[in-house]
Amino acid sequence: MAKVAVIRGDGIGQEVVPEAEQTIQAAARAAGFPIEFTQFDWGSERYLREGRAMPEDGCETLRKFDAIFHGAVGGHPRIKGPVVQEHIILGIRFGLDLYANIRPCRLYHESLTPLKNKKAGEIDHVVFRENTEGLFVNVGGFFKQGTKDEVALQEEIHTYKGVERVIRAAFLFARRHKRRKVTMADKASGLRYAGGIWRRVFEEVRAEFKDVESEAKHIDAVAMELVQHPQAFDVMVTNNMYGDILSDIxxxxxxxxxLAPSANLNMETTCFFEPVHGTAPDIAGRGIANPMAAILTGALMLDHLGCLKGGEAIRRAVEEAIGAGERTADLGGKLDTRACGEAVRKRLRV
Known part of the structure; x- marks a missing residue:
């Protein structure tokens, strides 16, 4: 039996994760794949009670599970700054060395894209974001803070090991899933050192994957061309900050x-699955949040656990529900959170 740790978290995480849990269980059951959820109350309320959003030994607890399923954390009005996100999201990513943040984006219906003449399936990207280095290591500090002479320093860290393994993961994914091309996004023309190591390592790794088409482009060009010609891209790999931005594009x-799921992976440890969205405090508690990102994240988790039929059944059911107009308001529909989850579940077929 697959054992999954669940952290519903804060805000709409408390609303969308239950819908995802029910959908995951239904798909897994239909596929004959036993799965068990264990709930953890980690998040803002725990931080307010105990001074930590998750226990200091939280990562050791999570190593005992086959996967971690997470909703969203942060945004509490009584907590200043991103301390809860740092304790849980960054704490788990860094604590378990989950170096590859994978964010697939597929167009499920032509009405959902702002671009003209794009049909379902014609936009299909997978972003590999380096997850444990770059600007998010938070190396830096303030000097003369609070004065008009204040100086803030934020340093980037890029290692050969960190860059090489995420680039290699992108190529292996492309080969395994028969994807068309790998694009590496950097800024080697302006950032001599950070861009330089990414460009050199990319050239080294791509030489081992001559069967996979590949290219290196500057990040600003990739951002522009994604909007102009999205079909020209397939798998993309880049650093932590650029990946955060590209995956939102x-x-x-x-x-x-x-509709944005994600997986934080290192195949040597317990992996962490979460929708890309945040806690959305402006709509939390109203029962109108879209659960499809969490549900699609569940499909990624089932894929990872080896229940491929269950993962595919979820993606197919989501596409059919969207095609039938059974959507929440953010996608032009009228359903609430629970009804949207039910619309997906009634279409599950393995």
């Missing part, structure tokens, strides 16, 4: 964050 091309 690709999400915007296919319907927004309500």
């Amino acid at each position: 690709t999400s915007g091309l296919v319907g927004g964050l309500g």
Whole structure:
């Protein structure tokens, strides 16, 4: 039996994750794949009670599971700054060394894209974002803070090991899934050192994958061309900050964050699955949040756990529900969170 740790978290995480859980269980059951969920109350309320959003030994607890399923954390009005996100999201990513953040974006219906004449399936991207280095290591500090002479420093960290393994993961994914091309996005022309190591390592790794078409482009060109010619891209790999931005662009091309799943992977440890969206405090508690990103994240988790039929059944059911107009308001529909989850579940077929 696959054992999954569940952290519903804060805000709409408390609303969308239950819909995802029910959908995952239904798909797994139909595929004959036993799965068990264990709930953890980690998040803002725990932080307010105990001073930590998750226990200091939280990562050791999570290693005992086959996967981690997470909703969203942060946004509490009584908590200043991103401390809860740092404890849980960054704490798990860094604590378990989950170096590859994978964000697939597929157009499920032509009405969801702002671009003209794009049909379902014609936009289909997978972004590999380096997940444990770059600007998000938070190396830096303030000098003369609070004065008009204040200086803020934020340093990037890029290692050969970190860059090589995420680029290699992107190529292996492309080969395994018969994807068309790998594009590496950097800024080697202006950032001599950070861009330089990414460009050199990419050239080294791509030489081992001559069967996979590949290219290196500057990040600003990739951002522009994604909007102009999205079909020219397939698998993309880049650093932590650029990947965060590029994956939001690709999400915007296919319907927004309500359809954006993600996986944080290192095949040598327990992996972490979460929708890309945040806690959305402006709509939390109203029962109108879109659960499809969480549900699609569940499909990624089932794929990872080896229940491929269950993952595919979920994606097919989501596409059929969207095609039938059974959507939440952010996608032009009228359903609430629970009804949207039910619309997907009634279409599950394995």
